[in-house]
Amino acid sequence: MPAPQKKLLFCTAGVLSLACALGTAAAVGTQLWVRGSILCSTGALLVNASGPELHKFIGHIQYGLFAGQRVRQCGLGGRPFQFSFFPDLLRIIPASIHVSVILFCTVLIVFALVGAGFFMFNAFGSPYETLHGPLGLYLWSFISCSCGCLIMILFSSEVKIHHLSEKIANFKEGTFTFKTHSEQFANSFWTILVCSLVHFLNALLIRFAGFEFPFSKPKDSGTVTGAVDLMY
Structure with missing residues (x-):
């Protein structure tokens, strides 16, 4: 591939x-990871609510990695409540998983920045070392894509398997019991998915630029290229 096209890629x-x-940095700082509705089951059972009356007992919840808010509905109007994960909710949530999600988000941001810098260095510089050259670009892209996948897997397990929304809804509730009525991942979660796909696309762009995937068998094993040739 001609040099100008490689630079463009x-x-x-x-x-x-x-x-x-x-x-990713913007997604970490928002409260748009999960949105849902919570049902005040205790209040609904007391008045035997059904049909349109049931909506009076359905509140809303949304949260991110650090904080969130919920609207408590128990038949007497909505009561908003702000909460934060640190340190309030650490006793009731799977803290190790939650901290791991934040850690992998940080790693994703760092390696995405490193990858961006080395992509520009390969476009306008003369890389000669493994971590600076195409093999390094494959490495940074692979790490970033893997971190994005781990973030989605860990956060999905935290929300779905450990019933995170329900635990948050029942935080400091002694009289009423809340259950998750509906729940879906919001914009910030899907931003991580898009970022993972973009890093996978970057690996394909490296291949389109004419560089083989790592560990692929060279076409001509007898040909010696690189800086070693300068020694002979």
């Missing part, structure tokens, strides 16, 4: 990596 990949880093 590497610049495109660098811009995408930078956009992923910024998008």
Whole structure:
């Protein structure tokens, strides 16, 4: 592939990596990871609510990785309540999983920035070392994509398997019991998915630029290339 096209591909990949880093940082700071509704089952059972009356006992909840808010509905109007994960909810949530999600988000941001820098270096510089060259770009893209996948797996297990929304809804509730009525992942969660796909796309862009995937068998094993040739 001609050099100008390689530069264009590497610049495109660098811009995408930078956009992923910024998008992940913005996603971490929002409360738009999960949205749902919670049913005040105790209040609904007391008055035997059904049909349209049931809506008077359905509140709303949304949260991110650090904080969130819920609206408590028990038949007497909505009562908003703000909460934070640190340190209030650490006793009732799977703290190890939650901290791991935040840690992998940080790693994703760092390696996306590193990848963006090295993509630009490969576009306008003369890389000669493994971590600086195409093999390094494959490495940074693979790590970033893997971190994005781990974030989604861990957070999904925290929400669905450990019933995170229900635990938050019943936090400091002594009289009423709340159950999850509906629940869906919001914009920030899908931002992580998009970032993972973008890093996978970056790996394909490296291949389109003419560089073989790591550990692939070279076509001509007898040909010696690189800096070693300068020694002979």
